Amino acid sequence: xxxxxxxxxxxxxxxxxxxxxxxxxxxxxxxxxxxxxxxxxxxxxxxxxxxxxxxxxxxxxxxxxxxxxxxxxxxxxxxxxxxxxxxxxxxxxxxxxxxxxxxxxxxxxxxxxxxxxxxxxxxxxxxxxxxxxxxxxxxxxxxxxxxxxxxxxxxxxxxxxxxxxxxxxxxxxxxxxxxxxxxxxxxxxxxxxxxxxxxxxxxxxxxxxxxxxxxxxxxxxxxxxxxxxxxxxxxxxxxxxxxxxxxxxxxxxxxxxxxxxxxxxxxxxxxxxxxxxxxxxxxxxxxxxxxxxxxxxxxxxxxxxxxxxxxxxxxxxxxxxxxxxxxxxxxxxxxxxxxxxxxxxxxxxxxxxxxxxxxxxxxxxxxxxxxxxxxxxxxxxxxxxxxxxxxxxxxxxxxxxxxxxxxxxxxxxxxxxxxxxxxxxxxxxxxxxxxxxxxxxxxxxxxxxxxxxxxxxxxxxxxxxxxxxxxxxxxxxxxxxxxxxxxxxxxxxxxxxxxxxxxxxx
Numbered sequence: 001x002x003x004x005x006x007x008x009x010x011x012x013x014x015x016x017x018x019x020x021x022x023x024x025x026x027x028x029x030x031x032x033x034x035x036x037x038x039x040x041x042x043x044x045x046x047x048x049x050x051x052x053x054x055x056x057x058x059x060x061x062x063x064x065x066x067x068x069x070x071x072x073x074x075x076x077x078x079x080x081x082x083x084x085x086x087x088x089x090x091x092x093x094x095x096x097x098x099x100x101x102x103x104x105x106x107x108x109x110x111x112x113x114x115x116x117x118x119x120x121x122x123x124x125x126x127x128x129x130x131x132x133x134x135x136x137x138x139x140x141x142x143x144x145x146x147x148x149x150x151x152x153x154x155x156x157x158x159x160x161x162x163x164x165x166x167x168x169x170x171x172x173x174x175x176x177x178x179x180x181x182x183x184x185x186x187x188x189x190x191x192x193x194x195x196x197x198x199x200x201x202x203x204x205x206x207x208x209x210x211x212x213x214x215x216x217x218x219x220x221x222x223x224x225x226x227x228x229x230x231x232x233x234x235x236x237x238x239x240x241x242x243x244x245x246x247x248x249x250x251x252x253x254x255x256x257x258x259x260x261x262x263x264x265x266x267x268x269x270x271x272x273x274x275x276x277x278x279x280x281x282x283x284x285x286x287x288x289x290x291x292x293x294x295x296x297x298x299x300x301x302x303x304x305x306x307x308x309x310x311x312x313x314x315x316x317x318x319x320x321x322x323x324x325x326x327x328x329x330x331x332x333x334x335x336x337x338x339x340x341x342x343x344x345x346x347x348x349x350x351x352x353x354x355x356x357x358x359x360x361x362x363x364x365x366x367x368x369x370x371x372x373x374x375x376x377x378x379x380x381x382x383x384x385x386x387x388x389x390x391x392x393x394x395x396x397x398x399x400x401x402x403x404x405x406x407x408x409x410x411x412x413x414x415x416x417x418x419x420x421x422x423x424x425x426x427x428x429x430x431x432x433x434x435x436x437x438x439x440x441x442x443x444x445x446x447x448x449x450x451x452x453x454x455x456x457x458x459x460x461x462x463x464x465x466x467x468x469x470x471x472x473x474x475x476x477x478x479x480x481x482x483x484x485x486x487x488x489x490x491x492x493x494x495x496x497x498x499x500x501x502x503x504x505x506x
Contacts, residue, residue: 012212041124060402064285069096070104077152085159091150100147101135107190119193134380220304237345277321290342359398455487
């Protein structure tokens with residue numbers, strides 16, 4: 001029979017988890033941004049006074065390490081300079097982030113003058129500067145073309161809004177009113193979460209809450225370790241990717257040492273002058289998603305999960321680029337190759353499906369917007385209309401499965417785009433067609449080069465002309481159509497040459 005405090009620990013941790021889930025749900029309800037309210041492009045969590053992760057919910061795997069890493073960067077930046085009422089924000093790829101247009105907000109919570117559990121939310125913003133609205137720039141070679149960089153700063157200090165900071169951030173967005181409302185929604189959700197945390201601490205006391213967190217961390221660590229393979233000295237694999245004249249190989253060697261799983265990406269290709277590099281947080285997330293595969297959604301996301309894994313990511317490589325390299329499309333390119341290399345290694349460097357299913361795959365990105373300068377606010381429309389089936393079954397690959405597909409009604413009512421087709425053609429093909437009903441538009445579309453192997457294609461028809469694949473800043477007029485074909489996903493390509501990459505039995 002378990003000790004009495006074990007049951008109490010589960011109750012306390014369950015209440016803390018409910019606080020982070022409720023923060024995310026409230027944000028969805030009150031946000032005006034379709035990325036947040038409809039696509040679930042956010043993560044919400046609770047951290048300790050040292051920015052250890054207590055619990056996290058996330059719309060997609062990209063956030064797995066970034067919420068904690070971004071919070072740690074903010075806490076380090078403001079060490080000995082935090083007080084009740086502060087609200088910290090950061091949107092920096094090189095301080096724990098993954099790509100531009102992503103902002104993390106934390107509300108430090110003090111109880112009797114001591115910093116304690118604090119709520120954090122990380123979101124993808126609709127627009128935060130960059131050369132093109134929305135931040136998807138297939139030809140970018142540095143981060144400034146993708147987004148504004150916000151290093152850790154206080155949006156509120158001691159409960160008072162720092163209007164100079166607010167004005168500066170809003171002035172660098174093409175959607176200042178939408179951004180202002182989203183910042184308010186973020187703070188409101190964090191304040192509500194803070195109220196929930198205060199109630200839990202007051203009901204049980206800090207010592208019991210800390211014990212419950214420690215017990216769940218240890219329990220989660222045990223669950224993760226039980227899922228990891230054994231029986232070899234090392235697992236090795238590699239995968240290639242190519243996109244818009246840039247290409248490279250991701251290479252990984254993994255070892256299990258006691259309660260640690262070490263992944264060494266030495267030998268991976270150098271960073272590229274294109275937006276296909278992966279930040280440390282992105283690489284770590286893609287690798288862990290591949291290792292835990294279908295178990296990731298059922299495991300509590302806390303330090304017990306994250307700290308099992310240790311990464312060696314060479315600086316200046318595409319899995320850990322140096323400032324100010326572009327990273328906006330890294331998750332969809334090199335990140336998929338990271339997952340492919342890990343899966344390749346875990347399945348014995350074979351090409352067939354093994355115990356570890358593929359979680360990666362090709363996916364297009366589409367952003368539509370009014371011609372720049374024609375409107376007071378340029379609100380981009382992100383099209384997420386279908387998916388390429390995963391290699392191991394019907395449904396999107398795990399790395400693309402967190403967001404919700406837009407409905408035809410929402411698309412036409414909100415954006416003036418009519419979905420004239422979304423249907424399954426055969427067992428493994430989804431056809432989607434969208435028509436622009438009125439007005440003038442421009443679009444940026446990114447289609448990975450390896451999409452051909454999976455049957456994925458995107459074609460744009462406007463004024464009697466047809467464009468296929470990746471386009472940047474393409475003008476469109478009323479009557480133009482975008483046609484998507486999604487089919488079985490071949491995933492990232494295992495490396496063609498595997499000499500010296502096979503695992504060795506222990």
